[in-house]
Amino acid sequence: xxxxxxYAAPSAMGAGAPASYEFDESQNAVIASTARFARLWGxxxxxxxxxxxxxxxxxxxxxxAALPAASASGTSPLLKPTMIVALGxxxxxxxxxxxxxxxxxxxxxxSLQNVVTTQGNDIPLLMDAVRSLSRAFxxxxxxxxxxxxxxxxxxxxxxVGGH
Amino acid sequence: xxxxxxxxxxxxxxxxxxxxxxxxxxxxxEYEFDALQNATIGSAALWARVLGATLxxxxxxxxxxxxxxxxxxxxxxxxxxxxxxxSLAAVVNTQGNDVxxxxxxxxxxxxxxxxxxxxxLVAVILLFxxxxxFVLFFTLRAG
Numbered sequence: 447x448x449x450x451x452x453y454a455a456p457s458a459m460g461a462g463a464p465a466s467y468e469f470d471e472s473q474n475a476v477i478a479s480t481a482r483f484a485r486l487w488g489x490x491x492x493x494x495x496x497x498x499x500x501x502x503x504x505x506x507x508x509x510x511a512a513l514p515a516a517s518a519s520g521t522s523p524l525l526k527p528t529m530i531v532a533l534g535x536x537x538x539x540x541x542x543x544x545x546x547x548x549x550x551x552x553x554x555x556x557s558l559q560n561v562v563t564t565q566g567n568d569i570p571l572l573m574d575a576v577r578s579l580s581r582a583f584x585x586x587x588x589x590x591x592x593x594x595x596x597x598x599x600x601x602x603x604x605x606v607g608g609h
Numbered sequence: 610x611x612x613x614x615x616x617x618x619x620x621x622x623x624x625x626x627x628x629x630x631x632x633x634x635x636x637x638x639e640y641e642f643d644a645l646q647n648a649t650i651g652s653a654a655l656w657a658r659v660l661g662a663t664l665x666x667x668x669x670x671x672x673x674x675x676x677x678x679x680x681x682x683x684x685x686x687x688x689x690x691x692x693x694x695x696s697l698a699a700v701v702n703t704q705g706n707d708v709x710x711x712x713x714x715x716x717x718x719x720x721x722x723x724x725x726x727x728x729x730l731v732a733v734i735l736l737f738x739x740x741x742x743f744v745l746f747f748t749l750r751a752g
Contacts, residue, residue: 476712479716480715480716480719483723484722487726490725490729551722558715569642573646573649576653576697577653580653583653583656583660584656587656587660587663590660590664594667594670598670
């Protein structure tokens, strides 16, 4: 007999002892939707992170090496190599944050999806998902605060330097 | 038969809260997370609220650059993350509605992810359109 969802399923050990909790269909629908968008956001975060990392490394190494020659020949007098290097280096930390956050979002999405598709381990899988989400939120929040403070500091320094 | 009745104390002396508890409002038995699980959920609640608050502050700062789109997007996302964090905190701080509160939290966080995904896709499409427009413009001008 198929046990009903939304309740603790009885254990095979007997005595009516609840071994695990199974989410019902409406709860599974909510979890599946969250899983889908967590994974989508994870993929987007991962892809943008990898792209930003590649661009950052390219800008900091290849472009910076190529620009002095171009500037000397007069083809790109407006581009300053130091600016390109700074831009490239500044992209690398945010790219790494994006990649790590993306991995955690993907993990949480996979765990949430497993809650829906498997039976018998709903609560441990949900806890895995919550743990991954917590780490992703922590990384993102700290990175955002650091970027905000650094950006604000650079903005103020530029204002002061301009006057 | 299902659903099973509430567990009897002597069977679970070490962890009595990690089993279905009576929900007086619904007359049903709803799962109650144990102390270890509550610690994990509490951590997620804290960081979801920190992220929500940070998004709102960063969004408000973007108004200094007259960036209304970023402000609105960050404000909405921040509100959803704060809401998700509050629902997760309610899982920890209340009894009898843990699963209901958890579902509300997942729904709010899921909506935040959905908004982010849609906003990113719209931004990428706009970027391609703008780049395509400039490429077309300069190609026609050169020709």
